Amino acid sequence: MSARIVQYRGGPLDGQEMDASDWTDDHLRTGVYQIVDGWEDRAEYSPDPDGNLLVWHYRGAVPD
Secondary structure: OOOOEEEEEOHHHOOOEEEOOOOOHHHHHHOEEEEOOOOOOEEEEEOOOOOOOOEEEEEEEEOO
16 A cells, blocks of 8 residues: 555644555545644644545544
């Protein structure tokens, strides 16, 4: 299996990457609520509905 690397765009993780090689396309479509160092909230990231599954955009803070 080849590497699948998610790129974060915008927000606190802008420019960082995450290895998602073991993720299915369905899992990639849902995005994540990502823990961010120094934040009490989590950051929501997900791909655009018709966009690249490996480019996730910041959607806002999610209260913990």
